Amino acid sequence: LFRGDCQFMLGVTTMAALPPPDLPEFAFAGRSNVGKSSLINRLTGRKALARTSNTPGRTRELNFFDLGGRLRLVDLPGYGYAKASRSAVESWTGLTRDFLRGRPNLRRVHILVDSRHGLKPVDEETMSLLDESAVPYQLVLTKIDKIKPTEAARRIKAVGEAIGRRPAAHPDIIATSSETGDGIAALREGMTSIAAT
Ligand code: GTP
Numbered sequence: 001l002f003r004g005d006c007q008f009m010l011g012v013t014t015m016a017a018l019p020p021p022d023l024p025e026f027a028f029a030g031r032s033n034v035g036k037s038s039l040i041n042r043l044t045g046r047k048a049l050a051r052t053s054n055t056p057g058r059t060r061e062l063n064f065f066d067l068g069g070r071l072r073l074v075d076l077p078g079y080g081y082a083k084a085s086r087s088a089v090e091s092w093t094g095l096t097r098d099f100l101r102g103r104p105n106l107r108r109v110h111i112l113v114d115s116r117h118g119l120k121p122v123d124e125e126t127m128s129l130l131d132e133s134a135v136p137y138q139l140v141l142t143k144i145d146k147i148k149p150t151e152a153a154r155r156i157k158a159v160g161e162a163i164g165r166r167p168a169a170h171p172d173i174i175a176t177s178s179e180t181g182d183g184i185a186a187l188r189e190g191m192t193s194i195a196a197t
């Protein structure tokens with residue numbers, strides 16, 4: 001699935017512009033600068049498919065990527081960047097919320113969490129929004145190359161405990177690095193098996 005042809009499809013700013021819900025979709029959410037676009041590039045093996053940047057809040061549209069006409073990846077705007085809004089839900093446009101709550105072909109949302117910072121209230125808020133809408137999600141630690149293994153183990157444990165407190169069951173966290181490629185195969189496997197069902 002991830003070896004084939006992969007291309008940028010379109011950037012969307014209104015519900016009316018969404019592509020028809022005819023393929024399984026996997027979305028990538030998380031705080032600004034957490035590494036969403038970098039992870040999509042690493043997953044697809046394309047260096048500059050999704051635009052990455054040192055400037056938080058760069059991705060403002062919902063960006064759709066087509067994987068060989070079999071599934072789509074959706075790069076969501078980062079949340080919690082605007083100083084005025086401490087809340088994920090406030091810093092997202094209505095479009096992102098509507099998409100997350102009402103997209104029939106959305107198979108799973110990956111919630112990305114920076115290994116150095118851990119889960120923040122804004123991430124918990126996103127988890128609540130998805131739990132309320134019964135949308136499955138997978139927690140993903142990013143930039144694992146930036147911390148020591150002992151620290152990583154502690155982080156994984158803490159996030160695991162937080163997932164365990166959620167009302168619904170969710171898969172174990174996956175620790176990744178878009179620099180070294182750690183955890184990327186596990187992430188691909190998860191998506192491949194879900195897309196096949
Ligand atoms: P927004 O679109 O602004 O919300 O950001 P984003 O979540 O898409 O983050 P992006 O992929 O643009 O990455 C932000 C910065 O983190 C860039 O400078 C990346 O090079 C860096 N980065 C992303 N992933 C990793 C990683 O796994 N390891 C390291 N060391 N740096 C990373």
Ligand code: MG
Pocket residue numbers: 036037038051052058059075
């Ligand atoms: Mg981005």
